[in-house]
Amino acid sequence: MxxxxxxxxxxxxxxxxxxxxxxxxxxxxxxxxxxxxxxxxxxxxxxxxxxxxxxxxxxxxxxxxxxxxxxxxxxxxxxxxxxxxxxxxxxxxxxxxxxxxxxxxxxxxxxxxxxxxxxxxKSRYRDFGEVMDYCRRSANPVGRLILHLYGRNTPDNLAQSDAICSSLQLINFYQDIHSDYCDRGRIYLPQDEMTRFGVTEADIADRSSTPALRRLLQHNYQRADRLLRAGAPLGARLSGRIGMELRAIVVGGARILHRLQHQGEDLFSRPHLDFRDRVAILRGALLPPRRR
Missing domain, CATH: 1.10.600.10 (Farnesyl Diphosphate Synthase)
Structure with a gap:
């Protein structure tokens, strides 16, 4: 029909x-x-x-x-x-x-x-500002378009959506460090931070989970976590299906980030969500946190 x-x-x-x-x-x-x-x-x-x-x-x-x-x-x-x-x-x-x-x-x-x-x-990023500029164009537009579809595209909502989408893009980078390098020749970790922490491209090519790489990744994980937390109140503020969808996305991102932060010896392994994670995502979608 x-x-x-x-x-x-x-x-x-x-x-x-x-x-x-x-x-x-x-x-x-x-x-x-x-x-x-x-x-x-x-x-x-x-x-x-x-x-x-x-x-x-x-x-x-x-x-x-x-x-x-x-x-x-x-x-x-x-x-x-x-x-x-x-x-x-x-x-x-x-x-x-x-x-x-x-x-x-x-x-x-x-x-x-x-x-x-x-x-x-472009396959290398000089600093985190360049990475965030890429996120602004590669990830943030999706959230903005969805908010427009729902008619909830206020300035505050758009800003928090940007924070969530940028965080999710960063988390995706951190899951795929080795495959991005081997399959596409790209490194999304900031070059100045790799130098500062003592991480080389050879470490990525060889899947070397060095202490220096762990410190660099923890630094980046914390930044992604701050972005995700900054945008998370949007899920509680939006009602109906869009709020449920957004809360599920945020909780899912947080669970993946938690797995990355607590990886064992292999820093290049891609985390997988289990049954408990999926229950947490469902609970987070259905039960929005109380506003303080």
Whole structure:
């Protein structure tokens, strides 16, 4: 059945985006039962856009210039879509409907493309400021777009969402230090801090869990924890499904970070959440902390 207000082409475009999301929904709330059905289509369109752009930056054997050209073309198609003249592509047909229908900020989508283009050409980060600038464009736009979809995009909410999304991006970096280096040639740990703590690229290449690396990682874990705590009150403040979804995400991030902070000898092992962690996530989603 075609949704009221959607043409057959637009409905089919959304279905294609939902299919993309259902196959690759990790780290994105498309498949969550907490997401209201009315938002599944626009969220799927956003996800399909981000997933496609991310794959252009990372997957396949194309040279850097070809990847950059493809990402630039995605930006041009996005502008055409938001001007009401989308190319014959389901992702942009869906976005041409979702952006004006939900008053989504197009600059957030362009920020994602900017981060993916940076991934093609930049593999080292001089200091933490550069890392946070990347997080601002690679992670924060997702939270901002979700808040716009729910109509809860106040300045305070956006700021706390940014803190949560940046923290989750950092936690993801810390889980994937070795694979990022081996598979993509990237190191997201700040270069000045690696020097200060006495950590070398050879330590990462060799999976050497040195005392120096442990000290560097604990320093970064504490910073990610502060960001996550700074944004966490947003989950208690937001009511309904968005609040439950956000609280689950924050508790999940906190549990992963706790596992990282208490790793044994292998600092490169990726933590896995067990049944107790999942119970804690469910409890945190259903029972918001009392406001003080």
């Amino acid at each position: 075609t949704t009221i207000g959607l043409t057959t082409d637009t409905e089919q475009a959304y279905r294609t985006c939902l299919d993309i999301a259902s196959r690759h929904y990790e780290n994105f709330p498309v498949a969550s039962w907490l997401l209201p059905s009315r938002l599944r289509r626009p969220v799927a369109a956003i996800y399909a856009f981000a997933r496609t752009a991310d794959d252009l930056a990372d997957e396949g054997d194309e040279i850097a210039d070809a990847r950059l050209h493809a990402l630039t073309r995605m930006g041009e198609c996005l502008d055409l879509a938001t001007a009401g003249n989308p190319p014959d592509d389901p992702i942009f047909i869906a976005l041409a409907d979702a952006v004006p229908r939900h008053n989504l900020p197009v600059d957030a989508l362009h920020d994602l493309l900017s981060a993916f283009r940076q991934d093609v050409v």
